[in-house]
Amino acid sequence: MYIKRAIENTVINVSAMFSVLLVTGPRQVGKTTLLQSLSASDRKYVTLDDPDVRYLAKHDPALFMQRYTSPVLIDEIQYAPELLPYIKMYVDSRKEKGSIWLTGSQAFQLMKNASESLAGRVGIVNLLGLSDAEIYGYESVPYTTEPERLMNRIGTIQERSLNDIYHRIFRGSMPELYANPGIDWETYYRSYVNTYLQRDIRDLAQVADEMEFFNFMTIAAAHTSKPVNYEELANAAGISAPTAKKWLSILVSSHIVALVQPYYNNVLKRVVKMPLLHFLDTGLAAYLLKWGNSETLERGAMSGAFFESYVFSEIYKSYLNAGKEPPIFYYRDKDQKEIDLLIYQNGMLSPIEIKKSASPGKAAVKNFNVLNPIQEPQNFGGLAELKVAVNTGNVICMANDLIPLDNQNWCVPSWLI
DSSP, X not given: OOOOOTTHHHHHHHHHHOSEEEEEXXXXXXXXXXXXXXXXXXXXXXXXXXXXXXXHHHHOHHHHHHHSOSSEEEEOGGGOTTHHHHHHHHHHHHOOTTOEEEEESOXXXXXXXXXXXXXXXXXXXXXXXXXXXXXXXXXXXXXXXXXXXXXXXXXXBOOOOHHHHHHHHHHOSOHHHHHSTTSOHHHHXXXXXXXXXXXXXXXXXXXXXXXXXHHHHHHHHHTXXXXXXXXXXXXXHTSOHHHHHHHHHHHHHTTSEEEEOBOOOTTOTTBOOOOEEEESOHHHHHHHTTOOSHHHHHHSTXXXXXXXXXXXXXXXXXXXXXXXXXXXXEEEBTTOOEEEEEEEETTEEEEEEEOSOSOOOGGGGGGGGGGHHHHSGGGGTSOGGGOOEEOOEEEEESOSSOEESSSSEEEXXXXXX
């Protein structure tokens, strides 16, 4: 069963702008299925998973391009980077938009090769797992905090209970788990991790021991929604801090985790510079940490951390699916004051707090006032030209309805995002 993807229009638009379209993302998020569903009947399909086809692509790329003429969809392009210069020559000679579509999972190798070989010719789209909008069948739009937008969504989205939300968090975002509801969750993720370790990680010279890397992945999952401390990660994994930094960069470029950068403004003097780590698939994190079901996860010590990463990933995907770079930051200072998310766009900063509470109260927004100096930088040793407006704030929580906390901030039910 094909699940309609929110990113379809973005793929079509990018394909119309560039000669080559590259869809990247983690394994098994539906890159090939998406492109095949959008392909016209004359677009050929070839996968470099096939050893014979891969041999031809690697050892005689010119003949490969003669055999598989455009329009063509080439799957798993990372297995034959030798093709990329020949793709460049091919599209330069024809100058047709959208003639070659590529998919690739190993972004840590692929992005460097593609950007160097196909500069100016390739449009890159990042596909992640399913969003709530795709699972439950409602419109996907980039998340903003304006109450008018949120009120317009009420009535178009079905309310969900605490148990429903944690079932979704535990289940994760992989399309196969929703297309085939009878599939065994644990077996699926075990196979997923084994494939990732054996087919992607094994190819990297930086990783000598797959089980050491698996242990590091598990420790990273235990740090979801926390600031990154490389020494802490390294000590827990029994590796050096430089290795921890290198391995975390692999998880980032594999789209397993995202690092949220701290918001910096020259009048905010005490900002901590550490990025914030979020696992992008909470189901994978739950598997790595051996949570057995959604009920124990909801009652467990990491319940709040998983809820934060789930909310972050939904907001993050809402921008990617619209073809936009997610303008998402976070705030933490040396006085331990934190704001979970900040959306910065159009010269405005929108603060968001994430609370696993049905009635968070005004205390949830008490840290929003740390942003006051950026609204009047000239009064805090800054330039007036660097003034940034603070927009409506949100507390995303377990409330049953969209309700105002005060004249500037609103409680937002998590099912409404």
